[in-house]
Amino acid sequence: xxxxxxxxxxxxxxxxxxxxxxxxxxxxxxxxxxxxxxxxxxxxxxxxxxxxxxxxxxxxxxxxxxxxxxxxxxxxxxxxxxxxxxxxxxxxxxxxxxxxxxxxxxxxxxxxxxxxxxxxxxxxxxxxxxxxxxxxxxxxxxxxxxxxxxxxxxxxxxxxxxxxxxxxxxxxxxxxxxxxxxxxxxxxxxxxxxxxxxxxxxxxxxxxxxxxxxxxxxxxxxxxxxx
Numbered sequence: 674x675x676x677x678x679x680x681x682x683x684x685x686x687x688x689x690x691x692x693x694x695x696x697x698x699x700x701x702x703x704x705x706x707x708x709x710x711x712x713x714x715x716x717x718x719x720x721x722x723x724x725x726x727x728x729x730x731x732x733x734x735x736x737x738x739x740x741x742x743x744x745x746x747x748x749x750x751x752x753x754x755x756x757x758x759x760x761x762x763x764x765x766x767x768x769x770x771x772x773x774x775x776x777x778x779x780x781x782x783x784x785x786x787x788x789x790x791x792x793x794x795x796x797x798x799x800x801x802x803x804x805x806x807x808x809x810x811x812x813x814x815x816x817x818x819x820x821x822x823x824x825x826x827x828x829x830x831x832x833x834x835x836x837x838x839x840x841x842x843x844x845x846x847x848x849x850x851x852x853x854x855x856x857x858x859x860x861x862x863x864x865x866x867x868x869x870x871x872x873x874x875x876x877x878x879x880x881x882x883x884x885x886x887x888x889x890x891x892x893x894x895x896x897x898x899x900x
Contacts (some may be wrong), residue, residue, distance in 0.1 A: 691889040693763060694728040694756040698802065702886065703734050706801065706832055709883050709891050713828055719796030722747060722822070723805035724777060724815055729757030735799075742767050745792050747775035747779035747783070748828050777803070778810045794824035794826065801832040802897045804868075805850075808859040813871055819894070820875025829877065829894040832885070843888035865892065 688694055718741040723732045726746035736744045746769065748759045752870060757772040775782045785791030794796040798819045804812040819829040834846045840848040841862065850862040869879050872894050 675798075683827075684885045689759065689865075691763065692752075692755040692759040693754070696728045696730060696866060698732075699728065699730040702801075702889070703731060705886055705889070706731070707734065707738060709885075710735065710739070710797075710799070710830065713797070713830075714742060719824070720745060720772070720792035720794070721797045721799060722775075722792060722795055724775060724798055724800040724818075725749075726757050726772065727802070729753070729760035729772070731761050731799075731801065732757070732769060734768065734888060736766045736769045737764070740766075740768055742796065743770065743792070745770045745773055747773040749774060749776050756806050763881065769784065771865060777814045777818070778808070780821070781815045782786065782814070782818045782822075786818075786822060792822075795819075795827050796824060797828045797830060799830045799832075803833070804831070805833055806860055807814055812863060813866065816868070816871040816875045816894075820872075820877055823877075823896070825896055827895065828880070829872075831868070831892040831894070833889055834862045835868075835890050835892065836862055839864055842890075844889050869893065 722745045724747055726732050726748050729746055732744050732746040742829065745832060748754050748757060754772050761769045773783050773785055781787070791864045800815060804815065823829065834849065836842070841850065846862055853860040853862070872878055876897055877894045878897040879892060880895045883891040885891055
């Protein structure tokens with residue numbers, strides 16, 4: 674298992690016998706996130722990859738509310754993959770596929786993206802609370818893969834805390850960033866402008882910034898008009 678992987682769900686309810694983990698952050702933010710996605714997903718269908726699904730709770734909530742979309746959860750941590758599959762089995766929703774083992778530091782992501790057993794051209798990629806608790810190469814791979822696999826009208830939704838113009842948007846984010854970097858110097862709250870550079874290299878551009886509760890943002894990337 675890669676050293677940068679963080680395990681979610683240990684600070685929530687006790688682990689269920691079937692392996693389902695519970696992340697308190699899911700209960701705090703899932704409705705606000707879903708409301709943003711609703712604006713884009715309304716009336717659409719297609720394949721969506723959740724990059725770094727963690728416990729698997731978000732993908733179940735999304736699949737329940739967006740039944741016309743086929744959801745492909747993913748992660749690298751074995752405990753997360755077990756939890757995702759347990760939540761999928763518990764939910765019994767027909768539009769959630771088996772979790773993919775995606776290493777985002779690899780720009781090709783996983784074999785299933787190429788061998789016909791995975792999703793087709795993607796309507797969207799959703800990624801929450803990943804790139805600040807991982808080395809920069811994970812952000813690089815995330816954008817490279819999104820640029821490769823998104824269909825022409827596709828979107829990359831990136832949720833979490835971000836810096837703007839090199840500055841934190843809240844004192845709490847600055848404190849959080851310091852704690853992350855003290856734990857691992859390769860981690861940290863990322864700057865939007867640096868992410869825009871990664872996007873440009875992948876043929877994407879920043880289409881929208883959505884303010885979210887608790888000093889978080891959703892960054893929405895899509896195909897560049899010149900791509």
